[in-house]
Amino acid sequence: MAHLEDQRETIYKVDPAHPETKDLPILRTEELLLNMGPQHPATHGVLKVILDLEGERITKSTVVMGFLHRGVEKLAEHGTYHQFIPHTDRLDYVCAMYNNFAYCRAVEKLMNVTVPERAEYLRTIVAEVQRIIGHLFWLGTQALDIGAMTVFFYTFRDREILLDWFDELCGARLTTSWYRIGGVERDFTASLETKIRDFLAYFPPKIDEYVVFLEKNRIWLARTVGVAVISAEDALGYGLSGPTLRGSGVDYDLRKYESYGAYPKCEFSVPVGKNGDTYDRYWIRIEEMRESIKIIRQCMDQMPKEGPVLADVPSVTLPPKNRVFTNLESMIQQFKLFSQGFDAPPGEIYCGTEAHKGELGFYIVSTGGGNPYRLKIRSPSFIHMGAFDFMAKGYMIADAVTIFGSYDIVMGECDR
Amino acid sequence: MHPIAETIQARFPDGFLSAQEWRGDLAVTVKREALHAIGRFLKDDPAMDCDYIVHVSSVDWPDEEERFEVVYEVYSIRHRHRIRVKTRVPEHDCYVDSLTDIWPGAEFMEREVFDMMGIRFNNHPDMRRILMPDDFPEGYPLRKDFPLQGKGWRDSFDFLNEGATS
Numbered sequence: 001m002a003h004l005e006d007q008r009e010t011i012y013k014v015d016p017a018h019p020e021t022k023d024l025p026i027l028r029t030e031e032l033l034l035n036m037g038p039q040h041p042a043t044h045g046v047l048k049v050i051l052d053l054e055g056e057r058i059t060k061s062t063v064v065m066g067f068l069h070r071g072v073e074k075l076a077e078h079g080t081y082h083q084f085i086p087h088t089d090r091l092d093y094v095c096a097m098y099n100n101f102a103y104c105r106a107v108e109k110l111m112n113v114t115v116p117e118r119a120e121y122l123r124t125i126v127a128e129v130q131r132i133i134g135h136l137f138w139l140g141t142q143a144l145d146i147g148a149m150t151v152f153f154y155t156f157r158d159r160e161i162l163l164d165w166f167d168e169l170c171g172a173r174l175t176t177s178w179y180r181i182g183g184v185e186r187d188f189t190a191s192l193e194t195k196i197r198d199f200l201a202y203f204p205p206k207i208d209e210y211v212v213f214l215e216k217n218r219i220w221l222a223r224t225v226g227v228a229v230i231s232a233e234d235a236l237g238y239g240l241s242g243p244t245l246r247g248s249g250v251d252y253d254l255r256k257y258e259s260y261g262a263y264p265k266c267e268f269s270v271p272v273g274k275n276g277d278t279y280d281r282y283w284i285r286i287e288e289m290r291e292s293i294k295i296i297r298q299c300m301d302q303m304p305k306e307g308p309v310l311a312d313v314p315s316v317t318l319p320p321k322n323r324v325f326t327n328l329e330s331m332i333q334q335f336k337l338f339s340q341g342f343d344a345p346p347g348e349i350y351c352g353t354e355a356h357k358g359e360l361g362f363y364i365v366s367t368g369g370g371n372p373y374r375l376k377i378r379s380p381s382f383i384h385m386g387a388f389d390f391m392a393k394g395y396m397i398a399d400a401v402t403i404f405g406s407y408d409i410v411m412g413e414c415d416r
Numbered sequence: 417m418h419p420i421a422e423t424i425q426a427r428f429p430d431g432f433l434s435a436q437e438w439r440g441d442l443a444v445t446v447k448r449e450a451l452h453a454i455g456r457f458l459k460d461d462p463a464m465d466c467d468y469i470v471h472v473s474s475v476d477w478p479d480e481e482e483r484f485e486v487v488y489e490v491y492s493i494r495h496r497h498r499i500r501v502k503t504r505v506p507e508h509d510c511y512v513d514s515l516t517d518i519w520p521g522a523e524f525m526e527r528e529v530f531d532m533m534g535i536r537f538n539n540h541p542d543m544r545r546i547l548m549p550d551d552f553p554e555g556y557p558l559r560k561d562f563p564l565q566g567k568g569w570r571d572s573f574d575f576l577n578e579g580a581t582s
Contacts, residue, residue: 066547239521386524
């Protein structure tokens with residue numbers, strides 16, 4: 001007991017300027033600076049945040065990033081449009097397919113290329129599979145970061161099934177480069193279609209399983225409900241997008257409002273939250289997985305059984321691989337497209353795509369010729385980090401992890 | 417001309433320079449003195465209502481007198497339109513008024529433009545480099561006169577030669 005009394009002496013002291021308060025205890029306050037990262041398991045990459053703390057509350061946070069900066073935008077200016085596709089895999093390396101999709105769409109807009117119908121369906125199916133992978137990855141790691149470990153093993157089990165398809169589809173699990181300007185690299189194999197159908201039946205009950213793991217977990221609920229609240233107006237001003245914006249109640253989904261691929265032919269709803277807290281952003285991602293299943297099912301049913309998977313525009317699109325090795329003209333076409341590129345018209349376009357993290361946009365300036373003059377990547381992770389200081393203010397240190405997590409941040413995309 | 421561009425021209429006859437429409441994108445080029453006022457107008461006017469900031473970008477045109485171009489793209493959730501606002505600055509006077517007070521998200525995006533292209537923003541709350549290190553000595557990497565492999569700073573790091581000397 002005596003020991004505790006001593007401690008109290010140091011914490012409370014009398015303010016000499018106000019002798020009348022002699023008998024009242026005054027709380028000693030001190031600001032504390034805490035470095036979080038760059039090697040912190042919850043930052044999903046290499047990110048450093050300097051937190052100014054008052055007690056356990058965050059008063060200010062300074063984000064230090066760029067540890068993963070590779071100069072992708074500079075590299076783009078020095079290669080042809082086709083050569084940039086593998087670079088897009090390395091942006092958001094968790095979900096390479098969607099980056100490929102966003103980039104190919106931007107170049108197609110620049111070149112005014114129309115994609116064949118079957119290819120549109122294949123692209124949409126794979127993009128939605130990628131969205132499920134992204135959300136599964138997010139769900140597992142976010143729950144792990146804030147102390148609910150079990151669900152991680154279950155989401156990764158199911159993610160693994162989907163990554164195995166990608167392996168079958170294009171020979172790679174993560175850095176896929178399967179999309180091409182004007183279509184896709186190759187068609188589905190027969191066994192893949194059966195596997196997708198099996199998964200459509202297998203997966204929906206699994207989503208309910210994850211929900212049970214989390215929503216019956218009081219600790220997880222206490223750490224997400226009412227944490228990192230952002231109003232719709234602020235979220236828009238900060239440029240947030242994707243589930244992070246829809247959690248605040250803004251109905252903004254490019255799949256619906258600037259529709260592309262096979263989305264206009266599918267029926268699906270866009271879940272929108274109410275409170276703008278971490279729980280709503282979680283709920284949206286869970287609902288989006290259910291919607292993705294619906295979209296994939298509709299695409300599988302509507303998809304034309306046969307047809308080309310790459311547009312036939314010889315000045316822009318690559319020849320089919322089997323012809324490259326057997327046909328001289330195709331080989332010349334392939335060689336010319338990779339050595340010189342195609343002649344893009346002068347002009348500038350912006351094309352945004354609804355990736356699972358938010359609006360992934362490419363702003364391309366062309367002055368003619370085979371290389372982009374300037375290529376700017378609007379990456380949602382980077383822009384979400386801009387709102388971090390605003391959102392973290394007044395919350396506890398432990399909530400910082402929840403806030404990064406709820407953005408679904410990947411540093412490869414953030415630093416580019 | 418696109419009705420939005422016409423409205424901006426009618427409202428800011430001195431600041432408006434030109435409008436381009438290509439592949440369905442609307443881009444408006446304005447004088448930099450008018451950029452902040454036009455930004456404010458796009459945000460506050462009920463017919464524009466551009467509450468969502470999409471991206472801030474920059475382009476380098478080394479052969480032209482006004483070398484740098486700053487690009488803002490904004491979107492209206494209610495009216496579902498996109499507007500790209502562009503302005504030019506010369507190299508010797510590389511300043512633009514920051515739009516951070518209109519769209520707070522511009523803070524990080526403008527810092528990135530400064531880091532990559534060296535364009536400074538007036539009234540910006542925190543004008544520092546963001547992706548490159550604070551002590552990066554080689555200038556601004558996305559300028560066209562910056563070589564792809566850098567200017568040699570990285571080759572001078574001590575730890576690169578440690579293995580060779582011992």
